[in-house]
Amino acid sequence: MARVQNYINGEFQDALNGATLDNIEPGTGAIYGQLPESDAQDIDLAQTAAQKAFSTWRNTTLEERSAILGRIADLIDEQREPLAKAESRDNGKPLALAMSVDIPRASSNFRFFAQALTQFSSEAHESVGKNTINFTLRHPIGVVGCISPWNLPLYLFTWKIAPALAAGNTVVAKPSELTPVTAHLLAEICQKAGLPAGVLNIVHGNGSSAGQAIVEHPGIKAVSFTGGTKTGAHIASVAAPMFKKLSLELGGKNPNIIFADCDYDKMMATTLKSSFANQGQICLCGSRIFVERDLYASFKTDFVSRVAKLKVGPPSDSVDLGAVISSDHQQKILSYIDQAKAEGGEVLIGGNTVNVPECPNGFYLEPTVIEIKDHHCKVAQEEIFGPVVTLMPFDSEQEVLAMANSVPYGLSASLWTSNIDRSMRFAQQIESGIVWVNTWLNRDLRTPFGGIKASGVGREGGLEALRFFTEPKNICISYQS
Ligand code: NAD
Numbered sequence: 001m002a003r004v005q006n007y008i009n010g011e012f013q014d015a016l017n018g019a020t021l022d023n024i025e026p027g028t029g030a031i032y033g034q035l036p037e038s039d040a041q042d043i044d045l046a047q048t049a050a051q052k053a054f055s056t057w058r059n060t061t062l063e064e065r066s067a068i069l070g071r072i073a074d075l076i077d078e079q080r081e082p083l084a085k086a087e088s089r090d091n092g093k094p095l096a097l098a099m100s101v102d103i104p105r106a107s108s109n110f111r112f113f114a115q116a117l118t119q120f121s122s123e124a125h126e127s128v129g130k131n132t133i134n135f136t137l138r139h140p141i142g143v144v145g146c147i148s149p150w151n152l153p154l155y156l157f158t159w160k161i162a163p164a165l166a167a168g169n170t171v172v173a174k175p176s177e178l179t180p181v182t183a184h185l186l187a188e189i190c191q192k193a194g195l196p197a198g199v200l201n202i203v204h205g206n207g208s209s210a211g212q213a214i215v216e217h218p219g220i221k222a223v224s225f226t227g228g229t230k231t232g233a234h235i236a237s238v239a240a241p242m243f244k245k246l247s248l249e250l251g252g253k254n255p256n257i258i259f260a261d262c263d264y265d266k267m268m269a270t271t272l273k274s275s276f277a278n279q280g281q282i283c284l285c286g287s288r289i290f291v292e293r294d295l296y297a298s299f300k301t302d303f304v305s306r307v308a309k310l311k312v313g314p315p316s317d318s319v320d321l322g323a324v325i326s327s328d329h330q331q332k333i334l335s336y337i338d339q340a341k342a343e344g345g346e347v348l349i350g351g352n353t354v355n356v357p358e359c360p361n362g363f364y365l366e367p368t369v370i371e372i373k374d375h376h377c378k379v380a381q382e383e384i385f386g387p388v389v390t391l392m393p394f395d396s397e398q399e400v401l402a403m404a405n406s407v408p409y410g411l412s413a414s415l416w417t418s419n420i421d422r423s424m425r426f427a428q429q430i431e432s433g434i435v436w437v438n439t440w441l442n443r444d445l446r447t448p449f450g451g452i453k454a455s456g457v458g459r460e461g462g463l464e465a466l467r468f469f470t471e472p473k474n475i476c477i478s479y480q481s
Contacts, residue, residue, distance in 0.1 A: 001440075003034075004033060004034065004035040004182065005360070005433040006042055006148070006202065006249030007187035007201060007202040008042070008045055008201045008202075008203065009045075009049035009053075009201065009293075010049075010191065010198060011197070012187070014036050015037055015038040015042055015205065016039075016042055017034070017037070017041065019035065021035050021097045021205070021206070023090070023178075023180060024152075024178075024365045025090070025092075025325065026091065026315075026323035027230055027315045027359055027362045027363075029363060031360065035177065035203060035205075036204045036211040037169065037206065038204055038205035038207045038209070039205065039213060040210075040213035040216075042203050042205070042210065042213075043172060043203055043213035043214055043217055044217065046172045046201035047172055047201075047217050047219045049197070049201055050170035050171060050201055051200055052164050052198055053196060053199045054140075055143055057165075057169075057199045057426075058168040058169075062298070065165070066114045066118050067114075068194055069111075069113060069165060070114040070115075070188045071193035072193045072195065073109075073110035073111035074107075075189045079185070079189065080099065080103045080148050083103045083106075083154065083182055083185060084099040085316075086185060087103065087179075087182050088322070089181075090181040090182065091179050091322075091325065092212065092269070092279070092315050092363065093278050093322050094315050094319050095280060095315055095316050095317075099153060101155070102152060102155045103154065106155055106186075109159050109162045110156040110158060110162045111444070113165075113353060113466075114166065114466075116463070116466060117166035117466070119299035120166075121329075122135065123136050130478075131479050132478050133479070135474070136472050136475070137472070138466075139168075139471050140167050140168030140469065141221045141245065141469060141470065141471050143170050143171070143172060143219055143221060144164050144170075144172055144221060144222040144223070145217075145220045145222070145223040146161050146172075146174070147211050147224070147225045147226070147227065147235075148160060148174075148176060148227070149176050149226055150227075151278060151405070152284060153176065153181075154182040154186065156226050157173065157175050157183055157186070158222065159183075159460060160173070160224045161173055161193065161470075162342075162471045163318070163460075163465035163469055165200065166466065166469075168223075168470075169469055170199050171199070171201060172201050172220060173203070174203050174204065174205065174211055175204065177204065178326075180204045180397075181183070183202050183204070184202070186202070194255075207231065212238070215235050216238060216242075217446045218242065219376055220244070221245065222244055222246070222274055222469070223239055223245075224247040225246070225247065226283075227250065228250065228251055229383070229409075235248070236248065236457075237364045246457065246458065247456075247457070247468050248283055248457045249449075249455075249460060250411075250451065250452070250456040251383040251409055251411070252283045252285075252379065252412060252455050253287060253288060253380075253383050253408075254285065254286050254288065254413055255286065255290060255403070256286030256288065256389075256411070256414045257269070257290045257426070258289065258291045258416045259395075259417040261419055262416035262417055263416075263438065264295075266438065267416040268299075268302060268306065271289065271416075272307070273441070274414060274440040274441070275284040275287070275289070275387075276310060276367045276387050279321050279322060279323070280386045281385050281386065282441070283385075284434070284440075286389070286440065287390065288380055288390050288404075289303075289391045289392070290393070290403060290404065291391065293393045293395050297481070300348070300371070300391065303347050303369065304349045304369060305375045307349050307367050307369055308349060312364050312365070312366065313354075313356055313364075314359055322388060322412075323359075323362045323364050323440055324364075324365055325363070326363060330365060330386075333384055333385075333386035333387075334353070334365075334421075336379050336382070336388060337368060337370070337388060338381060340378075343372075343378060343379065344372075345371065345379060347368060347369070347370050348369045348370065348371050348391070349367070349369050350367050350368030350388075351368050351370075352429065353365055353366075365387055366387070368387060368389070368394065369389055369391055370388065370391065371390075372390045381407050383409065385457075396424075397422065397425065400444040401426065401430065404430060404431075405429075407450065408453055409453055409454050410431045410451050410452035410454070410455045411433060411450075411456070412432050412435070412451070413426075413430045413432045413436070413449035414435075414436045415427075415435065415437050417438070418438075423437045432452065432455075433451040433455065433459070434449065434451075446461070446462035446463075448461050449461035450464075
């Protein structure tokens with residue numbers, strides 16, 4: 001494995017305190033590397049480098065900025081295979097998924113914002129009859145912090161960094177301590193692409209020390225965070241009194257609502273993915289399945305028999321599910337399954353660890369379907385973030401809408417129906433930032449991305465991200481006619 005180091009001011013270095021954390025491979029359960037256990041000193045060093053680089057980077061022409069970000073995208077494409085192998089090993093996700101989704105999306109993030117920055121413009125408002133013109137400048141904020149989780153490591157890390165850099169900011173970024181490797185490889189790519197020293201600084205370490213120091217640093221003016229709702233609430237409590245700009249992309253407990261008039265084959269194939277892709281560790285997974293009663297019995301039989309065919313195994317093999325991220329997470333998921341049984345849920349399939357003979361200490365779990373009687377039960381209300389879905393029938397639109405909206409979260413929702421009127425009624429009333437009708441995880445990078453309620457504050461994506469990473473300044477000029 002590549003030796004993971006911090007990347008500060010264009011140089012690779014260990015944590016100033018010399019401390020390291022072990023990096024554990026989920027597929028084998030073995031320690032396979034170390035990463036720096038950085039603290040506030042390293043964040044301060046990174047912030048100083050970013051501050052120094054800011055005046056040059058913000059004045060770099062749009063063409064030059066765009067060219068550098070485009071080169072980063074090209075290099076990610078060139079290194080798709082080694083990056084995918086590293087991601088799969090570090091995270092436990094199937095290699096095929098990293099090859100087809102994670103790494104291509106990381107390069108798309110850079111390519112998209114390399115182009116978007118050349119199209120970003122500000123507004124002018126002429127106050128007719130008052131001899132006044134207003135125009136609004138959009139300036140980069142300065143040094144910004146980007147903090148990302150482990151489930152889609154390079155995909156989500158670049159989804160923040162690319163727009164922050166495109167808008168002219170310099171960045172102090174921290175990937176998850178559980179999946180540091182592709183962030184380290186990205187630093188090598190940025191160096192090769194000619195990104196000037198100090199423009200992007202990557203610091204590794206725990207959330208409670210390195211992450212917390214980003215949020216607390218007075219010289220880091222905005223924080224873009226993706227992770228758990230509890231962490232997001234804590235970050236908001238630290239950053240809000242400092243008046244930092246905050247974007248919080250948090251947890252989800254998304255409904256997958258299936259009507260009898262849907263395209264059954266397409267729904268079934270997609271529902272398998274929306275339930276178990278990435279071992280169910282995608283914030284957008286549809287972990288609460290509601291099926292119209294007329295279809296319920298046949299859906300239940302078909303779905304369970306399709307789930308039975310899903311292959312769980314070492315992420316480097318041709319499998320449908322690899323390993324979950326950690327032993328702790330595996331135990332947490334199992335405890336939710338126990339809780340579901342205690343609350344009267346029936347495990348239709350799964351519910352256990354999987355013994356993979358060649359990797360006996362890996363963190364494997366069976367894809368699990370639990371039939372529930374009451375949508376208020378814990379397993380249907382709290383985010384599990386694993387290969388576990390609940391299943392429940394419904395009789396009417398009103399009933400399923402109420403059940404769908406009954407959770408604290410509001411990230412995404414999927415609806416399967418051929419009735420256009422119904423899909424519009426749902427889209428209007430469902431409490432979520434994203435609604436997919438007859439599809440799932442279908443993303444156009446220009447569209448706003450984010451959640452409501454406990455799923456977050458603010459939006460990423462397209463111009464929303466460039467707006468977040470810039471500060472508008474209005475200039476009002478009165479003139480003589
Ligand atoms: P987490 O909140 O534990 O950690 C996320 C990141 O925050 C990590 O880099 C961590 O080190 C850091 N962190 C932890 N404590 C911190 C602190 N006090 N100050 C600053 N940084 C701190 O989340 P996780 O377990 O890595 O990720 C899983 C969660 O992320 C799930 O809830 C999932 O739904 C959510 N998620 C949301 C989205 C979205 O777009 N809404 C996308 C992916 C994942």
